[in-house]
Each structure stands twice: as structure tokens, then as C-alpha cells.
Amino acid sequence: MESHDRDVLTFFARSNASVGYYAGVMLTIAWLAVLGTRLLGLEALTFSVAGVGVPLFMLACNVFVVILSRRYLNAHISRRKFQAVLVVYMFASVLASGLASLLDFVSGGQVVIFLLQVAFCTCLFVEPPIGALLLTSVTFVTMSVAVCLLGEGTVEMYTVMVVSWLAIMAVSVGRYRQAFAAAHRESELRSLSTRDELTGLPNRRALRMNFSHYVNEPIIVVMADLDDFKYVNDACGHTAGDAILEQFAHVIVEFFPGDDIYRYGGDEFLALLAISEEELLERSNDLRAALLAVKEPKVRATGYKMAHTAGYVCGVARSEKELRHMITLADENLLRAKQRGKDIILGSKFSPSEDEASLGESLLHDRGVDELTGMPTRSSFRRQARELIDRANEAELVAYIVHFDIEDFKIYNSQKGYESGDELLKRVGSLVKSTFTDGVTSHLSDDHFVVAVIATDDFEQRVASVCEGVAKLGDGLVVVAKAGIYVCHPDDPRVGLSFMADCAKVACDSVKGRYDELYRYFDEKMMARVARRYYVVNNLDKALREGYIRASYQRVVRTVTGKVCGYEALAKWDDPEHGIIPASEFVPILEDARLIHKLDLFMLHAVCEDHKNVRADGVETLPTSVNLSRLDFDLCDLPSEVSGAIASCGIPPELIHFEITESSLADSAGTLKSGVASLRELGHEVWVDDFGSGFSSLNMLKEYEFDALKIDMEFFRVRGGDDVSDERARRIVASTVNMAKRIGMGVIAEGVASEEQRSFLSRIGCGKIQGELYGLSRHDDAELHHSENRNELIESQAERVYFDKIDELNMLSANPLADLGHGPFLYGRPIAVVEFCDDDTMHYIQVNKRFMHMIQEGGTQGLAESEARFNTPGPFRDAAIHAFKQIEQAGTQMRYSLTRGDITYCIDAAFVVRREGAAAFLAEVQCFDSNDITFVE
DSSP states (O other): OHHHHHHHHHHHHHHHHHHHHHHHHHHHHHHHHHHHHHHTTOSSSOOOHHHHHHHHHHHHHHHHHHHHHHHHHTTSSOHHHHHHHHHHHHHHHHHHHHHHHHTTSSOHHHHHHHHHHHHHHHHTTOSSHHHHHHHHHHHHHHHHHHHHHHTOOOHHHHHHHHHHHHHHHHHHHHHHHHHHHHHHHHHHHHHHHTBOTTTOOBOHHHHHHTHHHHTTSEEEEEEEEETTHHHHHHHHOHHHHHHHHHHHHHHHHHHSOSSOEEEEETTEEEEEEOSOHHHHHHHHHHHHHHHHTOOOHHHHHTTOOOOEEEEEEEEEOSSHHHHHHHHHHHHHHHHHHHHHOSSOEEEEEOOHHHHSTTHHHHTTGGGTBOTTTOOBOHHHHHHHHHHHHHHHHHTTOOEEEEEEEEETHHHHHHHHOHHHHHHHHHHHHHHHHHHOTTSEEEEEETTEEEEEEEOOTTHHHHHHHHHHHHHTTSTTSOOEEEEEEEEEOTTSOOOOHHHHHHHHHHHHHHTTTOTTOSEEEOOHHHHHHHHHHHHHHHHHHHHHHHTSEEEEEEEEEETTTOOEEEEEEEEEEEETTTEEEOHHHHHHHHHHTTOHHHHHHHHHHHHHHHHHHHHHTTOOOOOEEEEEOTTHHHHSOHHHHHHHHHHHHTOOGGGEEEEEEGGGGGGOOHHHHHHHHHHHHTTOOEEEETTTSSSOHHHHHHHOOOSEEEEEHHHHOOTTSOGGGSHHHHHHHHHHHHHHHHTTOEEEEEOOOSHHHHHHHHHTTOOEEOSGGGOOOBSOOHHHHTOTTHHHHBOOHHHHHHHHHHHTSOTTSSOHHHHTTSOOOOTTOOEEEEEEETTSOEEEEEEOHHHHHHHHHTTOOSHHHHHHHHTSSSHHHHHHHHHHHHHHHHTSOEEEEEEETTEEEEEEEEEEEEETTEEEEEEEEEEEETTTTEEEO
């Protein structure tokens, strides 16, 4: 309220000064006229010094008022001084008028007129209104007394005086009422100009006005922003983005009440708080929980889980300059926190003595300079580059936009450390700046640099010299830089600089991995890729809404039985305009645009709904794997989304597995590791997809806990060869399976296209396979699920438990029985997983290579013939069945010998698992001819 009153008084003074200025000008003209009549002798009175001096004095007074009013309006003098001078002026005018009357220079009536003029002007300058009215009344009384003393008072004179007094009173009151209303409007406008229209929080203008309030006070300066807000805003529209910002502001004010929370710009918020650091951290934890619990429909409709990252500085600013520096430091801490991950708060202490020396350097960013490299920031580059391109167009010259990127910079960071990585970026930035001194350069982000330059004869040589120069900066590591070039022709239609930069980046990406090329120009073929990229990003929501994207299912088959034991859900985009858009094309685009979580959540809900619908018909469903991106763990609260989808459809969690591409784990942060653990705690299996395609496979197995590895047979296929017939490829695949089994992980092979591959994978113990051998993916498998032979084609739940246990056996182990915890056995013997049914028949489930060699040496052509010979009634079969029943009852390993003819079999066996009507055993077999004691293996 006090602030509003000050605003009103200020408006009064300035408004009245304007009126006084013009009134003073008019009175100056009037006194000039009076002075002129005296000097020219047009009046009857004789010329005298008083006759000229009084008008000169009044003329000087009015000129002074004009000058003074103008200076006040220009804010060169204070309001108090201005009013004091005006009061002196009024009394001087009264005295001068009285003197003129006493000298018979003017009549009493003229004195009244002059005094009324003076009173009319003066009363407009006095505040508050009561002062102006009192001053006018005093002036009226003074004039009345003067007229009476002069003896010239008449009825007409007093009538004029009363009417004039009333008129002045009315004008004064009306003027002040108008001024009050105008001041009130101005106060409201000022309030609106210092408040953010969307959130209602004070804005940066209010912050500048309030700087002095925070000086010499212990405060914490906090800079915070919403994680991944830009991508949600782009994907869901500005209306949804505004709802998120509005809700975030509402929540943050609840935990930090008062007018010390400012919307700094975009999704950035600034807080200047008079609390302790411990209280800040405690409230931040409460704020984090409150943001996750937001129920606002517009926010929940986006699928965005609100989370914030913040940087803060605590200390005392001794001046406004130091306060600005604290804000800059808080912004730097925010940047460091975002580099570490999401939902992080990072702070530091402010020490003026330590930070004063670097104050100028820290303010570089405010001038549009990147603090790490000293190059222009993205926003500054856009402005300068646009000006350069415009100059080139006016001169009809060609300009270039060049995008430089360091390949696999994350490997350099991981091996050398982030400080060395920053040092490398500085050196690369210096190289780019020194090479393109005639252009505009910028460090866009991470390991990306961009240049705008007008064409020269040595342009390509300079681009190549940067790429070659970067290769020399690796400090013992291989560092490769690539470049993409967009040509800006003068006759091209004007396009946005962002589009040009995107095109240059596309050209740069196209040359990655090609060590015979350093740079590539953007061309029309790439234009199609850019257009497709924009189409995918801009039409994702429509495709999900209209059903252009659907879940398609590829069968996963049990290797030893040939039965379907599960599915992998694949996203298929059948667009009405572009036809089939391959997942290999739109998935990387969505990941780059950070929209992949929308697709993956859609697939999750689609799979759960399909399970729900099939189970509603009384049909048992099979486990289905859903592909995830590492970004899903950053862009949404994935465990909560998963548990919600499972609960809403009422399906067991073990029916939904998740696959994460191994190569994406190299970029992982803590959120991914904890997210994987949370999914496993919810009862879901998590698999590593495309294992072996990344550079950190073994490190990943050490850091993460997964349930299975998924290997692609295409990856292990030798170029120009016939896949697994190549011995080297076979050994790689077998070693991968062996390693996974040894650390307790399952193995699934995808891309299986031939019976030879299936047979090989069965022998090495790969339990599940999928690929072209079993058909392409389909939108549903209703025909199979409702088949009369369903039990012969699809694995039941009991069979799944049974064979999953068998799949845990490692047929490649040097001692698989010892792996089961049954003690030492002979090294490297023939191994078989056999099943004894309750009808006293035996079947082989899996055998290793040495076991096949053994039975072939014994004169048996294959497993079917061996099974038939064993199941022939006789003492050998009866003794074997009796022995295996004893092993099952004992639940431990047993050794026994059986003889058939001249061959004696020494068998070490252990019970594995039982299902209805059958039990499985792991057996290690040795046999020898009792005539010459020769082992047959």
C-alpha cells in the first residue's frame, strides 16, 4: 500500500509539473506583454524604475518556473526542492503584486487578477490535495485583506474573487481526482510489468528493482529449471508447456513463500532466500516429492513427470555487482548439475575475496560468450551468423555453415576424465577460431562446434585442416573429427539458421564411421532425410492417436522343443502418406528428439491391453518383451508407469519383460542403474539387447544386474561367409553363451534364419531363439492361440517353469555338474540333459558335442535311435530307471555303472527339475570296452 501511495504522489508531482510548465510559459508571455506596454509608453502611467522593475521581476520568476519545471520533468532535481521553490515563488508574487499596487503601478483589480494567476498555478504543484486547498484559501484571504486595505473593494470585485476562488477549488479537486485515477492505473501497469503473466511470479524487471533489498544480507541464490522441458514443450505443444510451468510455479511457491521467487526466463526460476543451506536441501526434497505427486490433468496428459535440477550459491553480496555475480555462479552450478544428470541440486559457497578476481570472466556468458571455450554462445552465434549470411546475399556471395563433431567423445571422457575432456574442447575451440578468423564460430554443446563463413578459395582446405588438427590433440588416444557443410547460395529462398545448422549436422552424421572422408556437403538426398526427420517428430502424436503405429509380435521359440514360449513386441509404423516407416529409421529420430518415451510407453500399454484382451477369452498368454531406451528413465518415471500399466490391466508382472540396447548403456547415468533395479524388484525380467555391439560390454556386465543377454546372429555372421559354418563365429557365439551361463544369465538368440543355426544353438545350450526361421512379426497370433493343436505349438506355464530351469544348465562348462553344486567330476566328459517320464520312457532334451560323438562311435546314428535302443525293455533300461529314481528321491548327485554287452557306462547324474509326468536330469557319461578297457567318448 505504501508503494502505491508513493506512486500516486509521484504521478501528482510530474503531472502538475507539466501543467505548471505550460502555465508558466503563458504567464511569461503575459508579463512580456505588460513590460512591452511600459517600455513603449502605451500606458498613461509615467515611466519609472518600479514600473519596469516589477514586470521584469515577475517575468524572471515565471522564466525560472519554466526552467525548473523542465528540469524536474527530466528528473534533474528532487520533488521536495521543486515544491519549496514554488512556494517561495507564490509569496514573492504576492509581495510583488502588493508593491506594484502601492506604487500606483496597477489598480487593485489588476492585483487580484495577477494573484489569481499565481494561485491557480501554484495550487497545482502542492501535495497532498488538502495542502493545495488550504494554500488557495490562504491566498484568497490575503487578496481580500489587500483589497480592503486599498479601499477599492466593490461588490463586483468580491464577486469576481469568490467565483475565482470557487473555480480554483473546483479545478484543484477535479485535477487531483483525475491524477489519482491516472496514478492508480500507472501503478497497476507497473505491477503488471513486474509480474510474469503466466505464473504470476515477479519477473527479471522486478528483480532489478529489488536488487538493493538483498545487498549485505545473508542469502542463498538458487537457479532451477525443469528437466527436459524443452522436449516436452516441442512434443506436446505450448499449451501443455504453459500448464507445466504454471503448475511448477504454484508448487515451488508453496515451499518457498513470498515475493523472492522470480521467473528468470523460459523454464528457469530464480530464488533469493533468507534461509539456511540445510533448510534449503530439506525443502528441496519435499519439493521433489510434491512435483512427482502433481495431479493436474493437463500435466498428466503429457506423460511428463515433473523434476527439476538446481544450482545454488550461499553467502553475502556487498554490492549489486556481487549479487549479479552470485546469480551467475548459481547458473554455472545449475549447468554442472545438469551435466551430471537429472533431478540433482548442486551448490557452493560465495567468497567475495576469492571470486572478485574472476568476476569479469564469470560474466562472459551474459555477453554471449561460452565460458569454456571463449566462443560465442548459441544465441549470439545465431545473430552474428544471420548478419554474415545477409551480407553475403547482398554481395551475391556464397556462404557456408559448417558443423564439426568429435566422434566417440564420451570414450575420451571416460578414459581421460572430464577435466581432460574440457581441456580438449578448449583446444579444439581454439583451433576452429584460429582457422576461421573471418567467420563466426560457436561451441554449440558437448563436442559440437559450428562455423558460418563466406566462401574463399581455400575453404575446403581449412575444413580439412581442422579435422586433421583435432586428430593431433588426442594425447595418446585416437580422436576423430568430422564435418558437415551446408551451402547458402544468394539465390536460395531465405530459410532459418536453425534449419541450415540441422542440415549441416545431418551431413556431418552421414560421414561418421567413414575413415576415408573428413567432410561431406549436404545434398538433396540428405534433404529427404531431414524432411523425414521433421515428419516423424511432428506426426508422432497423430500416428499414435490414429493407430498408424501398432504393436507387432515376433515369436520367441524354445530351442529344445520348437514350441512358442514368448514374443517380442515391435513397433510398426504404417503411415498413410509415406507407407511403412522402418523402426530403424524412426526410433533413432525419436531418441535424438527425446520423444522416445512416448513411443515406448505407448507400446507398453498396447502390449498390456493385448494381454488383457486375450486372457479375457480364457486363453493363457505368453511372456512378451518390450523394448526400452535409456532415455525413458530420464524422461519419465518409468517404474511408476510400468506398475500403473500392469495394475490397470490386471496381468502378472512376469509376463512383461524389457529389453535395453547394450550400446545405450555406455551413456547411462545413475537413473538407469536404479531404474533397472526397480523394474526387477517389480517382478520383471530385464534383458540386454544386441549384446556385443557396444564398446563396454564386459564393464556393463559388472555394473548392472540383468536377467538375460540377447545376441544377434547377424552380428556374429562373417562377411562373405555362411554364418555359423565359420569356426571363428561359432566359437564367439559359444563363448558368449558360456559366459552368460557362468554368471547366471539366460541367453536368447535373434535373427535365426536356418535349421543349421538352430541346431548349433541347441547344442551349445542357447534356450530361446527367434528370427525368420519362425516367421516374421504379426499384429497378433490369434490363429496359433486358438488352434486345436495349441498344446503342441505353444508352451504352457508349467512347461515354461520346467524348461527355464533346464536352460540354466551350462552345456559348455568344463564341469556342469559342479556348477550345480554337487562336487567335483571328471573334466570335459560327454554331457546330456535327459528326461525320464513316469511311463518309464527316456528322452534327450540337450546333449553336447562329445555326447553325440560317443553314441556315434557306439554304432548309433542319432539321438532318436539312441532313445529307441534305451527304451527297449530289458535289464539295462530297468537298472537305469531305478538309478535315476533314486537320484530324484535323494535330490543329490549319484554315480553308478551300467553294462550292456561289452560296454560299461559310468554315469554321474544329478536331479534338475520335475514337471507333471516327467523329471529332468543332468548326466555326465563315460563308457569303455571291458575287453580292452578302452574309453569310448
